[in-house]
Amino acid sequence: MNLLTVLPLAVVMVAGTQLVVAVFLASADRPRAASLGFLAGAGLVVTAGVTVGWLLTRLVGGLVADAGAVAGRVDRGPVIDLVVLALLVVLAVLVWARRDRSGPPKWLGSIEHAGPRSALRLGALLFVVTPTDDLTMAAVGASVARHDLPWWHLTPFVLLTVLLLALPLLALLLLGPRAARVLTRMREWAEGHAWIVNEIVIAFFALLTVVDLLRSGSGRTT
Numbered sequence: 001m002n003l004l005t006v007l008p009l010a011v012v013m014v015a016g017t018q019l020v021v022a023v024f025l026a027s028a029d030r031p032r033a034a035s036l037g038f039l040a041g042a043g044l045v046v047t048a049g050v051t052v053g054w055l056l057t058r059l060v061g062g063l064v065a066d067a068g069a070v071a072g073r074v075d076r077g078p079v080i081d082l083v084v085l086a087l088l089v090v091l092a093v094l095v096w097a098r099r100d101r102s103g104p105p106k107w108l109g110s111i112e113h114a115g116p117r118s119a120l121r122l123g124a125l126l127f128v129v130t131p132t133d134d135l136t137m138a139a140v141g142a143s144v145a146r147h148d149l150p151w152w153h154l155t156p157f158v159l160l161t162v163l164l165l166a167l168p169l170l171a172l173l174l175l176g177p178r179a180a181r182v183l184t185r186m187r188e189w190a191e192g193h194a195w196i197v198n199e200i201v202i203a204f205f206a207l208l209t210v211v212d213l214l215r216s217g218s219g220r221t222t
């Protein structure tokens with residue numbers, strides 16, 4: 001696994017309600033302040049989420065390695081691969097189950113007058129309470145830790161997630177009054193087709209995990 005492998009999962013993080021909220025905030029009374037607050041809240045939670053996944057995997061992996069050493073085997077990789085694969089399967093099922101949810105959430109009308117503080121809280125809360133995001137962060141952190149990569153390898157994933165969320169704000173800054181049409185298309189795409197892209201990305205990452213698992217198995221038999 002290299003640094004670029006986990007980056008596609010950033011799409012899963014934002015495609016859906018998260019991007020729809022970012023579009024609404026870019027159309028709010030204070031679009032720049034509200035959007036920046038939202039991005040800050042999301043960035044903090046995503047950083048914390050992948051870090052927790054990374055730390056827990058290193059901790060559990062160390063315990064597995066210690067137990068394996070006592071038994072004459074030291075191979076934590078397949079165990080972590082199976083956990084990551086299980087997380088991806090659950091994630092794919094959740095994305096499939098939520099695919100028919102169309103239209104923006106009813107509570108979005110209340111963020112029209114959001115300021116930076118309330119938008120920051122919204123960005124943080126939205127990523128905490130969304131199961132698909134929680135599973136994605138856990139899978140990313142676990143996968144990076146499984147390959148013994150240092151913590152900073154998580155930062156490109158966090159930055160790309162924030163960048164994707166910032167697309168509505170960038171459209172507003174670059175296009176000005178003409179951004180309304182672009183923002184509408186972003187929202188319609190997120191509401192109608194995001195789940196398809198999510199399933200493709202999840203399947204791709206699951207395939208890479210299976211390849212790692214098979215390599216680990218063949219390594220033990222040689």
